[in-house]
Amino acid sequence: MTFNEQDTYFNEVIRRWDEASGKFLDACKEGNLSSKAHYLNMLNSDDSIEINVHPDHTHVKKLKAVKETIDGVGTKVQIYTNQFENIFQSREKKEIDGETAKKESTELWERMLMDLIAMNADDLRWGELAIWATNIIDINHLRWARGHLFQDSMAEAMKKTIQTTGIAMLAGETAVLGQSPEAAKIYTETKKIVDAIQNVLDEHEGGRGTFKHWSTNACVQEIIDIFHDTMEMKFEEISFNIGWTCTWLATEHNKLIPLEDGQIIVGFQEVPADGIIWPRSNGITKIREDMKTIMGDWRENKTFEDFVEKIWSKKSAKIPEEVKNICKGKKMRDIATGKTTVFNPFIAGNVLAGVEAEPSIWVSALIHVTGNPLKKIIEWVNKDKKNKYTVNLDISDMPTPHIITLLQAALDIPDEQAINKRNMGVPYAIVCDHDGSYTVAIHAAERNGFTAKVIGTIKKQEMTGFEWKNTIVGVGLNKSSITF
Secondary structure (H helix, E strand, O other), X not given: OOHHHHHHHHHXXXXXXXXXXXXXXXXXXXXXXXXXXXXXXXXXOOOOEOOOOOHHHOOOOEEEEEEEEXXXXXXXXXXXXXXXXXXXXXXXXXXXXXXXXXXXXXXXXHHHHHHHHHHHHOOOXXXXXXXXXXXXXXXXXXXXXXXXXXHHHHHXXXXXXXXXXXXXXXXXXXXXXXXXXXXHHHHHHHHHHHHHHHXXXXXXOOOHHHXXXXXXXXXXHHHHHHHHHHHXXXXXXXXXXXXXXXXXXXXXXXXXOOOOOOOEEEEEOOOOEOOEOOOOOOOHHHHHHHHHHHHOOOHHHOEHHHHHHHHHHHHHOOOOHHXXXXXOOOEHHHHHOOOOOOOHHHHHHHHOOXXXXXXXXXXXXXXXXXXXXXXXXXXXXOOOOOOOEEEEEEOOOXXXXXXXXXXXXXXXXXXXXXXXXXXXXXXXXXXXXXXXXXXXXXXXXXXXXXXXXEEEEEEEOOOOOOOOOOEEEEEOOOOEEEEO
């Protein structure tokens, strides 16, 4: 490696890496001033957590647990990196200015961070309050204009996410790993083919412009130029993994009451943006694959009208008019993803009164619905194995995520298949006492900007020799009834 190469590598990778780490840390530090951990006097100067119990909070005795999950490029993160590339390319083509690109990228990373934090923080079991998250980023590069846009927008998104959720964040590490050997090999081998074709064109007498079949030559040359530009772009695209550690606070005593026959199931909706409901991370990989099947590459940047054109009128006629009106004029990226609701601060901090007080709403189960709502709720209400309960749900009034409705119509996906891996518009549910607690919970949700509805009941199984069936009605595009 020559001195110039070393200098280039230092400026384009090492220095950028250090700048990104510092920028992320500073953004988190600023955002953490509005966090619950700061309020409880639990943040050290380095933004790590220490349980210094405030005199008014003497019943806070222990740190509940640490949960670690990794979300990789091949799953949830990929759809956001694709969208980021669309935004960057729009800026490069002068379709949008730099400020707009940063604003759109920041909002995009907020969606991703909220989604990934929700997948961790909302997995509370006994009313734990999520107060701290650590992220570790492994990224392929932070070079040139693309890297600048990534680090500036990601830092701003980290700060805004903390301010939205109240969950403190520590930017644990940012590691620049470089391109994978596979990507480098593909780039090198493909470039050899392009260069070979280019050499054939250049060897014709008089150069490109005087080739006998100029129109053919010009066409081939244009293909090569497009191919080369696309290859360069794909090689430089941002891709990364994020690992998360989420920490909860819990009191020593259980804030949940026992399950009882006839208790009420309350379901919460995502908070929509511009009318759109999205599926959180539920089945997002399959959603991405289905979108590619229908629309090909760059699908995230295409519009709802492009989608309708691809599936033809016969299938588009299956899309409900209300869904068409909401999706009209929107890009598919804004239909497929949104700023996911993190329910933990509301459920643990409001419904269950956090670590400062006793709850006034009697709740027996907290259910993060990360897939089939009927299956998830059955699992949760029967987790202690002491008694068996049957679940009966009606989600007719819970709007199905719009991207699920569109894909069901386009690919003839049955309701039974659609519900298999997706929450179908029920991202979170609680089981409440039937003494009126469920109405208090619904009103509390409304005061805090959420929509909550009664979606079912639980029934204790007491008869022997009777076949108990769990049911759910109002599922998906065809509002099916399903037993399990």
